[in-house]
Amino acid sequence: MIDKAALEPIPGFPEWSPQEQVAWQGMFDAIRSGFERFGFRPIETPAVERNVILTAKQSGDTTREIYQLGRLNAEEGEADERDFSLHFDLTVPLARYVAQRAGEIAFPFRRYQMQPVWRGERPSAQQGRFRQFYQCDIDIIGDGALAPHYDAEIPAVIQRVFQDLAVGDFRIRINNRKIMSGFFAANGIAPDEVAGLMRSIDKIEKQGVDQFRKEMAGRSATVEQTESILAFFQFRGSLAETLAMLKGTAEKFGHAELNQGVAELTETVTLAENFGLTDERFAIDLGIARGLTYYTGTVYETTLLDAPHLGSVCSGGRYDDLAGHFTNRKLPGVGISIGLTRLFTGLVQMGRIKTDRDTIAPVLVARPLAEETHRYARLAQRLRDAGIATELYLEDKKLGKQFQYASRRGFRVAVIVHMDEIANGTVTLKNLASATQETVTEADFVAAVQKMLAETA
Amino acid sequence: MIDKAALEPIPGFPEWSPQEQVAWQGMFDAIRSGFERFGFRPIETPAVERNVILTAKQSGDTTREIYQLGRLNAEEGEADERDFSLHFDLTVPLARYVAQRAGEIAFPFRRYQMQPVWRGERPSAQQGRFRQFYQCDIDIIGDGALAPHYDAEIPAVIQRVFQDLAVGDFRIRINNRKIMSGFFAANGIAPDEVAGLMRSIDKIEKQGVDQFRKEMAGRSATVEQTESILAFFQFRGSLAETLAMLKGTAEKFGHAELNQGVAELTETVTLAENFGLTDERFAIDLGIARGLTYYTGTVYETTLLDAPHLGSVCSGGRYDDLAGHFTNRKLPGVGISIGLTRLFTGLVQMGRIKTDRDTIAPVLVARPLAEETHRYARLAQRLRDAGIATELYLEDKKLGKQFQYASRRGFRVAVIVHMDEIANGTVTLKNLASATQETVTEADFVAAVQKMLAETA
Numbered sequence: 001m002i003d004k005a006a007l008e009p010i011p012g013f014p015e016w017s018p019q020e021q022v023a024w025q026g027m028f029d030a031i032r033s034g035f036e037r038f039g040f041r042p043i044e045t046p047a048v049e050r051n052v053i054l055t056a057k058q059s060g061d062t063t064r065e066i067y068q069l070g071r072l073n074a075e076e077g078e079a080d081e082r083d084f085s086l087h088f089d090l091t092v093p094l095a096r097y098v099a100q101r102a103g104e105i106a107f108p109f110r111r112y113q114m115q116p117v118w119r120g121e122r123p124s125a126q127q128g129r130f131r132q133f134y135q136c137d138i139d140i141i142g143d144g145a146l147a148p149h150y151d152a153e154i155p156a157v158i159q160r161v162f163q164d165l166a167v168g169d170f171r172i173r174i175n176n177r178k179i180m181s182g183f184f185a186a187n188g189i190a191p192d193e194v195a196g197l198m199r200s201i202d203k204i205e206k207q208g209v210d211q212f213r214k215e216m217a218g219r220s221a222t223v224e225q226t227e228s229i230l231a232f233f234q235f236r237g238s239l240a241e242t243l244a245m246l247k248g249t250a251e252k253f254g255h256a257e258l259n260q261g262v263a264e265l266t267e268t269v270t271l272a273e274n275f276g277l278t279d280e281r282f283a284i285d286l287g288i289a290r291g292l293t294y295y296t297g298t299v300y301e302t303t304l305l306d307a308p309h310l311g312s313v314c315s316g317g318r319y320d321d322l323a324g325h326f327t328n329r330k331l332p333g334v335g336i337s338i339g340l341t342r343l344f345t346g347l348v349q350m351g352r353i354k355t356d357r358d359t360i361a362p363v364l365v366a367r368p369l370a371e372e373t374h375r376y377a378r379l380a381q382r383l384r385d386a387g388i389a390t391e392l393y394l395e396d397k398k399l400g401k402q403f404q405y406a407s408r409r410g411f412r413v414a415v416i417v418h419m420d421e422i423a424n425g426t427v428t429l430k431n432l433a434s435a436t437q438e439t440v441t442e443a444d445f446v447a448a449v450q451k452m453l454a455e456t457a
Numbered sequence: 458m459i460d461k462a463a464l465e466p467i468p469g470f471p472e473w474s475p476q477e478q479v480a481w482q483g484m485f486d487a488i489r490s491g492f493e494r495f496g497f498r499p500i501e502t503p504a505v506e507r508n509v510i511l512t513a514k515q516s517g518d519t520t521r522e523i524y525q526l527g528r529l530n531a532e533e534g535e536a537d538e539r540d541f542s543l544h545f546d547l548t549v550p551l552a553r554y555v556a557q558r559a560g561e562i563a564f565p566f567r568r569y570q571m572q573p574v575w576r577g578e579r580p581s582a583q584q585g586r587f588r589q590f591y592q593c594d595i596d597i598i599g600d601g602a603l604a605p606h607y608d609a610e611i612p613a614v615i616q617r618v619f620q621d622l623a624v625g626d627f628r629i630r631i632n633n634r635k636i637m638s639g640f641f642a643a644n645g646i647a648p649d650e651v652a653g654l655m656r657s658i659d660k661i662e663k664q665g666v667d668q669f670r671k672e673m674a675g676r677s678a679t680v681e682q683t684e685s686i687l688a689f690f691q692f693r694g695s696l697a698e699t700l701a702m703l704k705g706t707a708e709k710f711g712h713a714e715l716n717q718g719v720a721e722l723t724e725t726v727t728l729a730e731n732f733g734l735t736d737e738r739f740a741i742d743l744g745i746a747r748g749l750t751y752y753t754g755t756v757y758e759t760t761l762l763d764a765p766h767l768g769s770v771c772s773g774g775r776y777d778d779l780a781g782h783f784t785n786r787k788l789p790g791v792g793i794s795i796g797l798t799r800l801f802t803g804l805v806q807m808g809r810i811k812t813d814r815d816t817i818a819p820v821l822v823a824r825p826l827a828e829e830t831h832r833y834a835r836l837a838q839r840l841r842d843a844g845i846a847t848e849l850y851l852e853d854k855k856l857g858k859q860f861q862y863a864s865r866r867g868f869r870v871a872v873i874v875h876m877d878e879i880a881n882g883t884v885t886l887k888n889l890a891s892a893t894q895e896t897v898t899e900a901d902f903v904a905a906v907q908k909m910l911a912e913t914a
Contacts, residue, residue: 013503039818039848046470072523274834361496377731391496
């Protein structure tokens with residue numbers, strides 16, 4: 001027998017209980033179905049890539065987090081697979097996939113990809129750091145160019161997915177990187193000062209406006225610069241109000257990049273409104289920067305209103321070139337990523353994941369008379385043939401215990417055929433939510449189960 | 458730019474083209490849906506387990522195929538994860554999962570698990586050997602005991618899944634290990650001779666009966682033993698005929714284990730018939746042995762009638778104890794596994810995977826007038842809100858090109874709103890399979906699309 005300690009969970013490699021897994025599967029399916037609803041199609045890449053692919057764009061610090069393959073108990077000189085490592089995100093594999101298969105891909109390529117990735121981090125579920133975690137990504141990749149319209153569909157996908165995830169109210173925030181850099185340039189801020197300045201702006205909410213003014217003075221910014229930046233980034237308004245303010249700001253400065261950013265954001269937001277986005281869930285947030293070196297235009301973040309500590313649960317943006325290290329083709333794109341493991345873990349910690357369903361099937365066929373097992377098998381099979389997920393109770397327990405089992409596990413309908421039903425050619429259906437029941441003819445029972453399921457949905 | 462060779466596929470780590478992936482996803486979903494139809498529920502375990510877990514039952518030869526984690530560019534003395542390795546099947550992780558979580562699992566535990574596994578094999582797609590491949594497993598695990606009825610549901614699951622996979626005619630074959638060992642014992646064959654004898658029996662079909670008789674003589678078997686074994690394993694008949702023959706054989710020998718095996722198989726087959734199995738797809742094959750040390754009762758194999766070279770595409774059986782190395786609880790079970798990667802690759806090689814669908818969404822909203830993009834966005838959104846997966850065409854191409862795109866990618870319905878439709882408040886729907894079209898009012902168009910999709914399904 002193995003040491004008990006060996007059965008402990010491995011830190012950083014999350015695993016769900018059977019009840020949690022039902023909830024996880026529901027969320028996973030909701031995301032996938034939302035992606036497919038918008039015409040995205042799946043790809044899957046192997047868990048490993050060549051090291052030269054994974055490290056093409058990474059610095060030494062990042063590559064230390066990469067898990068390399070080796071062989072347990074390899075004999076000396078035996079071939080192994082040290083040239084391969086587990087992927088640490090889905091963007092590098094996508095870039096390799098598209099570069100490798102450009103000939104067989106029809107562009108624009110709308111793909112989704114929902115797979116685990118691996119990183120050698122110091123694990124902390126509290127801080128949302130894992131060594132294995134799922135990413136759920138969509139991207140639309142153009143060949144040479146990608147029209148700006150695509151940027152407007154992304155918030156509609158996010159809205160659909162988070163509505164279906166049913167994790168409470170959320171807010172999708174959008175910005176355009178060109179507005180930020182154009183505005184800074186128009187205000188005489190040098191490009192190398194932008195990163196530090198963004199950090200100061202991020203802290204305004206916590207540290208207050210006066211602290212920001214002090215920091216700006218320390219940077220030898222003029223009062224005019226400081227107040228212009230403050231007014232801009234402190235602006236809070238509806239979509240229409242913010243677009244109007246941006247129009248005025250662009251006209252005031254007459255700066256080319258700022259103008260372009262405002263034009264792009266205006267077009268994107270207006271088209272997004274036609275995809276069903278409104279002020280209720282959608283806002284312009286001029287402070288969103290995201291990865292400063294990767295994104296070049298539109299950027300997105302998504303927050304859960306009653307779980308702000310989780311940070312952005314769905315982020316992304318527009319980039320100029322997906323796979324510059326792997327191909328000469330220019331492949332611009334726009335995409336987002338949902339960190340499902342982090343989101344799910346956060347919801348578990350908040351007690352927000354319902355684990356009252358201990359079954360996938362909604363229907364249980366009871367077995368009150370052991371000698372009638374063949375009959376129950378035929379009934380269960382009729383339901384399954386009609387597409388209804390059904391469990392047949394096969395343990396030798398009293399009927400009361402069988403009902404208890406059905407209620408505790410969260411079945412919605414129990415099918416009972418006892419001596420009376422056999423004598424009359426009927427079937428009794430028990431609605432386990434309302435504890436009501438009805439008796440129907442055996443010929444009609446499949447339709448009756450379907451009806452009861454529709455009523456309890 | 459990276460060396461072109463780095464973009465080559467990695468041998469043994471299969472990856473599908475976008476078109477193949479659509480077909481793969483369809484098969485994956487069919488298997489999952491079949492499993493759920495019978496009340497199986499998902500679990501997922503991390504890609505890695507502790508080495509002590511993975512090697513608890515394995516001999517040195519097998520452990521050399523295990524992929525151990527390391528760190529690329531680890532600094533000396535830095536913590537790494539060499540105590541963990543990628544799982545090589547889903548049975549060991551299941552055993553660990555159930556042993557670890559016995560307290561939170563309600564038994565009998567019906568779980569499915571569909572994940573990649575990794576083995577350091579010499580890759581050969583031709584021979585179905587991969588270094589990463591999917592296993593799709595179901596098991597029903599009992600706590601202490603598991604009624605024999607469960608064995609009868611498994612062939613019904615296989616039948617449902619392979620019908621839905623639509624990979625041609627198939628045959629599910631069943632046997633009971635107790636019949637085989639009871640019959641050998643009753644015929645005076647020593648247990649240590651069984652393995653060699655089974656190999657000789659397996660070769661009868663290829664090498665003929667005379668060669669078998671020669672080998673038996675070489676083993677100093679009597680003519681009576683040889684002819685008794687031949688008659689038994691050469692028997693071919695319907696379910697009813699085989700059960701009748703087995704009844705006679707059991708009565709003739711009066712051997713306890715043989716009797717028990719025949720009784721179990723008879724009960725299992727009879728109940729399976731009530732789950733919808735018939736001679737058409739279901740047969741008793743007394744020659745099936747499967748893993749001699751693991752399975753203890755019922756065993757299953759499944760072959761595709763027009764792809765016999767793929768061997769058994771779905772196999773499994775009944776075992777006495779799932780997790781004897783990890784817990785004192787006795788956990789008997791019954792289960793099967795589908796090697797989806799091997800099956801899919803075999804079908805690709807046979808040209809049996811249709812790759813004519815280059816989209817998941819069935820509906821394309823065309824964009825004949827670029828200035829009406831907002832209108833098209835609202836139309837697409839109405840379809841999506843009704844649950845219809847829809848792509849909105851956003852490239853700047855002529856309408857003819859848009860239709861070409863729709864047909865080539867395998868969309869089923871195109872939605873067109875040109876100047877006439879705008880003037881009349883109508884929408885034109887084009888059935889891309891029949892090249893017919895109809896024009897409906899804008900108010901009715903969602904229902905009309907649903908109807909057209911139902912007709913082309």
